[in-house]
Amino acid sequence: MNDIKLAVLGSEGVGKSALIVRFLTRRFIGEYASLTECIYRKRLTLDGRQLNVELYDPCSQVCADKSALSDQIHWGDGFLVIYDISDRSSFQAAKNILHLMREMHPGASKRDGEAAAGRPVVLVGNKQDLCHMREVDHEEGQRLAADHRCGFLELSAAEHSQEVALVFSKVVQSVCAGSKAKERRRRPSGSKSMAKLINNVFGKRRKSV
């Protein structure tokens, strides 16, 4: 898989655009137009592979609308679900998004970091620089992520350029690893299929002797 779609979800003003722009340009830009949804594109080289990454940045209305949100969950190969540590209502919104992912794909949360139908999800508590105004404890974030078997970290789009790059790269890496594992599961290995063939031919004959 060389084309990877990442959706960045979360309620209004949690810093979705700030995180995406930080990842794309390494810069933090204070204000963004938020009335339109956007898809950004980036070429990435990961473990020697060229990847085309599409990043979906919804406008706030999309994240509030359940059917639009469902479309995004279908669309993405991997997800970052963002809340603002200084805004409890944004944490509740992140919870609702994770619940919806689980509702849409019940039984998918079997492997760590794969909450939505085997697709990687990381819960991100943004605006860590505002910890003096914190409304959501680190442990609450951790617990929610554990409940949904997704990754978790707190960071600040405003202050942590490296961490932001790392979390996006990690989701991309997990998507690649997941798609490789799926391919392996789909295609039986050469020796196994040869063994099956031999068994079909000779196994049956032996039975009739």
Ligand SMILES: Nc1nc2c(ncn2[C@@H]2O[C@H](COP(=O)(O)OP(=O)(O)OP(=O)(O)O)[C@@H](O)[C@H]2O)c(=O)[nH]1
């Ligand atoms: N202090 C601080 N402010 C941040 C951080 N990240 C984003 N912001 C600010 O939070 C506000 C909202 O950021 P956006 O990136 O527009 O948030 P959004 O989630 O894309 O918002 P919508 O498009 O309305 O859904 C802006 O004023 C940003 O400057 C951060 O890490 N720390």
